[in-house]
Each structure stands twice: as C-alpha cells, then as structure tokens.
Amino acid sequence: MTVSSFVYLDYAASAPLRPEAVAARSAYEALPCACANPNSLHTLGRQAASHLEQARRTLAKCLSGGFRPMDVAFAGGGTEANNLAVIGLAEGCREAHPSRRRVLLGATEHDSVLDLVSPLKARGFEVSLVAPHPDGSIDAASLESHLSDDVALVSLMAANNETGVVANLPELAAAVHGAGALFHSDAIQAFGRIPLDLSGVDAVTLAGHKIGAPVGTAAFAIKNRTPYRPQSFGGGQEGGRRPGTQDVAGACALAATAAYCMEHLSQVRPLVASRARHVYQRLCAPGTHIVPTAGTAVGDDRLPGVVSVMVESYESEQLILELDNLGYEVSAGSACSSGSLDPSHVLSAMGIGRTLALGSLRISFDERVSLEELNGFCDALLAIVAKAHPTCAKNDVAGFCRSQGSRP
Numbered sequence: 291m292t293v294s295s296f297v298y299l300d301y302a303a304s305a306p307l308r309p310e311a312v313a314a315r316s317a318y319e320a321l322p323c324a325c326a327n328p329n330s331l332h333t334l335g336r337q338a339a340s341h342l343e344q345a346r347r348t349l350a351k352c353l354s355g356g357f358r359p360m361d362v363a364f365a366g367g368g369t370e371a372n373n374l375a376v377i378g379l380a381e382g383c384r385e386a387h388p389s390r391r392r393v394l395l396g397a398t399e400h401d402s403v404l405d406l407v408s409p410l411k412a413r414g415f416e417v418s419l420v421a422p423h424p425d426g427s428i429d430a431a432s433l434e435s436h437l438s439d440d441v442a443l444v445s446l447m448a449a450n451n452e453t454g455v456v457a458n459l460p461e462l463a464a465a466v467h468g469a470g471a472l473f474h475s476d477a478i479q480a481f482g483r484i485p486l487d488l489s490g491v492d493a494v495t496l497a498g499h500k501i502g503a504p505v506g507t508a509a510f511a512i513k514n515r516t517p518y519r520p521q522s523f524g525g526g527q528e529g530g531r532r533p534g535t536q537d538v539a540g541a542c543a544l545a546a547t548a549a550y551c552m553e554h555l556s557q558v559r560p561l562v563a564s565r566a567r568h569v570y571q572r573l574c575a576p577g578t579h580i581v582p583t584a585g586t587a588v589g590d591d592r593l594p595g596v597v598s599v600m601v602e603s604y605e606s607e608q609l610i611l612e613l614d615n616l617g618y619e620v621s622a623g624s625a626c627s628s629g630s631l632d633p634s635h636v637l638s639a640m641g642i643g644r645t646l647a648l649g650s651l652r653i654s655f656d657e658r659v660s661l662e663e664l665n666g667f668c669d670a671l672l673a674i675v676a677k678a679h680p681t682c683a684k685n686d687v688a689g690f691c692r693s694q695g696s697r698p
Contacts, residue, residue: 297663298619301500302451302479302596302654308502314546315504318539328538329527342538345545349509352481352548353496355488362511363528364541368478368497369402371510374521374532375474375493376406376445380415382517383442383472390442390471392416396428397639400451403476404635415442426455426583426640427591430465437469444473448494449480452636452652453583454596456484463490472516478508482551483593483656484559492516496548498540502656503547507540558657563594565661569653572668573599579679580671583637583650595656600642601649601671603678609651609671616670620653 298306318324318341326334328342343359350359365371380393393410395403397419407417420436422428428446437444444466449456459475466473467490474493480486481494482501488494493516498507512518512531524533551558573580583598601609606622613620622634633647653667 296617296619297659297667299653299655299659299664299667300619300621301656301659302652303621304499304505305502305656306658307504308547308550310550311498311503311543311547315539315543318542324539327535329525329535338538342536342541345538345541348545348549349496350511352545352552353486353488353494353511355486355491355494356513357488357494357511358514360529361513362509363531364536364544365495365508365510365532366506366537368400368476368495368500368508370532371495371497371508372400372402372476372478373406375495375510375512376403376443377409377413378518378521378531379472379474379493379512379516380410380443381413381519381521384415385519386517387442387470390440392418392438392441394418394420394433394436394441394444394471396446397421398426398428398450398453398455398636399445399447400476400478403445403447420446422455422639424641426450426453426636428457428462430458430461433462433465434469437465437471439470441466441469441471444471446473446475447479448475448477448486449484449593450636451479452596452634452650453598453640454479454593456480456591456593460487460490479593479596482548482555483562483595485555498544498547501547501551503544504540507537507544509544559594561657562655563592565655565659565664566592566594566597568661569597569664569668570599572665573597573671578672579603579675581646583640583642595654597653599651599653600637600646601651601675602646604649604675606648606650609649609674612674613667613670618667618670620651620667622650622652 323334323337326338328338346362347359349362350357383390393415410417418436420428446457446462463473472492475491477494478497478500481496493512495510499505520530522533527533574582579602580599633644634650637647
C-alpha cells in the first residue's frame with residue numbers, strides 16, 4: 291500500500307533547503323547590485339563584491355582552525371572543490387619540492403577524490419590508497435606506514451559519507467606534517483554537523499547542499515603560504531584558484547546556512563545522535579537479519595544522522611524500491627555511485643563480503659526528521675525483512691557484530 295507523502299531520509303546525498311538559505315538568497319537577489327558582476331569597478335559591482343566578501347568572512351569564521359577569509363575560494367560543487375584542491379595541492383607541493391611525487395588517498399574516500407587516481411598518475415604522481423581498519427577508520431599508525439619524504443599530499447575525509455566514521459584530524463595532520471607533506475580533508479559530510487578541529491589541516495572542502503544550502507554552492511579553503519597550482523584559468527577570480535564570475539547569491543545562501551548550523555550545532559548534534567541510536571536499536575536487534583555496518587554504533591566518533599546497515603538476502607535496489615513504494619526515500623550509499631551494480635567500495639575496503647554489502651542501506655537525516663517518521667521507516671523496513679525471513683535465528687546479528695568489532 292502506498293502513501294500520499296514521502297519521508298525523505300537521504301540527507302547525506304542532498305538536504306532540503308533551509309529557510310535561512312532561501313531568505314539569504316532572496317534578500318540578495320532583491321538588491322540592485324544583484325545584477326552586477328562582483329569584479330566590476332562601478333558602484334553596483336563594488337556592492338556585489340562587498341556581499342561576496344562578507345560571505346567569505348562568515349565561512350572562514352565557521353571553519354575556524356586558522357583559516358582566514360582570503361583563504362576561502364567558492365566553487366560550483368563539492369566534486370569540483372575536491373578536484374581543484376587535491377590536484378592543485380599535489381602539483382603545488384611538487385613544484386616547490388620536486389622530489390615529492392607521491393599522493394596518499396584513503397581507500398574509503400568519496401569518488402570525487404578516488405577518481406583522481408588516474409588523472410594524478412597521468413600528471414606523473416605515484417598514488418597509494420590507505421586501507422581502513424574493519425570499523426572503517428584510518429588512524430595515524432595506519433597512515434605512518436605509507437608516509438615517506440617523497441609524499442606531496444595526503445587527502446583523508448573528515449567523516450565518511452556512507453558509514454559516518456569520523457576521522458581524528460589533529461592526529462592525522464600531525465603524522466602528515468611529520469613527514470613534511472600537505473594534508474587536505476574532504477569535510478563535505480562533516481561540516482556543519484560535528485565540531486571540526488581544522489588547526490592542523492592545510493586545506494579543506496565543503497558543499498552547501500549537504501547542510502541545506504542550494505545545490506551548486508561549495509568552497510575550498512587553502513591556508514596562506516600553502517603551495518598550490520591553479521587548475522583552471524580565466525579572469526583570476528578567487529585568487530586565481532577558481533576563475534569565473536562568482537555566484538554571489540549562492541555564496542550568501544551558503545554562508546547563512548553554515549552560520550545557522552554552527553550556531554545550533556551544540557543543540558542539534560545530540561538530538562540527531564539520539565535519534566540515530568534509536569534507529570540502530572530498532573533495526574539491528576538480534577534476529578532481524580539487519581546488521582549495522584561494522585563499527586558504526588553512534589558515538590562521538592560517528593557522524594550523527596547517518597545510519598548504515600546491511601540487510602541479508604536482499605539487494606539494495608530492491609529494498610530502495612520497496613521502501614520508495616511505501617513513501618520512504620533512502621539510498622544504498624553514495625548517491626553519486628547509485629547506478630553501479632558493484633557493492634560499495636567503502637564496505638569492500640572494510641572487508642565486508644560482497645553478498646552482504648550488496649544489501650547495504652544508508653539512512654540519513656537531520657533534526658528536521660521526527661522520531662515518529664523514523665519509527666514509521668523502521669516499521670516499514672522490518673516488515674519487508676520479516677516477509678523474507680519468517681523464521682530467523684536469534685543472535686545471528688549479535689555474532690556478526692562481535693566479529694566485526696561493532697555492537698548491535
């Protein structure tokens with residue numbers, strides 16, 4: 291039986307617009323300077339530039355960690371921001387230090403970073419992937435075995451987009467800098483959702499549509515004096531790091547949304563984490579034939595609002611369609627790879643077998659999704675699984691979780 295309205299639970303792919311984003315964009319678009327190019331010298335151009343710089347100052351304040359307004363460059367999306375940051379930093383470091391020709395990437399990175407392996411190799415870099423522990427984490431000890439004096443750049447995400455595993459950025463940064471390399475972090479999932487200590491990070495990327503700003507708003511920030519080689523060319527906007535006329539309305543909306551999220555973070559984070567724990571407890575009870583992705587029990591080292599589970603004897607596509615028919619919108623992992631028939635590269639890197647990984651689901655939300663809506667989703671998914679497993683053995687799930695270093 292279908293329902294007339296949908297419960298959207300795919301915030302990690304793209305979150306609904308926040309009123310703050312709509313208000314900021316509308317307010318700017320109502321101004322006379324909204325028609326002007328912020329790089330023009332006339333009055334309206336200077337007014338547009340002033341609004342752009344205010345947005346830049348707001349983002350720098352939200353990032354903290356030693357980032358200044360001039361370090362922030364706006365981009366057209368998270369993928370573009372990651373591309374520009376990773377390749378530009380690697381080439382910048384090699385240009386300053388020709389012996390540094392290696393790049394290290396986490397094996398569980400988003401495709402916007404992992405798909406840079408071939409382009410980096412074509413530019414003469416050697417690229418190595420750092421494997422995670424079975425719980426999905428990468429720590430300094432794992433990283434140090436790959437570090438040497440020929441490494442130019444290390445790029446590791448602040449929080450994984452599929453499992454919600456959060457990295458210890460200060461610890462990782464210390465290891466990277468100990469080897470004389472640069473450290474970039476993709477904070478697209480983490481920014482605005484958890485506190486971030488970016489004091490040791492040389493560069494960071496963020497995307498607006500993950501926190502309720504418009505799609506197509508993003509930024510990457512590179513600290514002063516960090517070697518960087520531009521990857522696109524034109525009018526020299528954004529300090530030459532991303533030429534092209536800027537979307538001032540989008541920048542204003544991104545900055546307003548970031549400021550709102552940071553202001554309310556201390557209240558929102560525990561609320562969302564509590565709801566995520568509730569979902570785990572309901573879905574991953576012994577005998578349900580649903581298991582949490584290894585290591586993703588919600589805690590301070592997990593991104594609140596991302597619930598990653600795997601359903602035995604089901605494939606994600608089938609589950610997603612059945613849930614969609616019931617009015618619940620979830621994904622199998624990264625929405626950017628939703629057309630793939632292969633299991634998630636993140637789960638594969640964690641050592642989870644193909645059969646189980648093919649049944650993965652990611653449920654993601656923020657404080658705007660109610661506990662009642664989440665309970666309705668749990669009821670729907672458990673009913674679907676019960677039809678496939680009318681007689682399920684107790685403790686199967688608990689045993690799996692113990693073997694993976696997790697807990698149901």
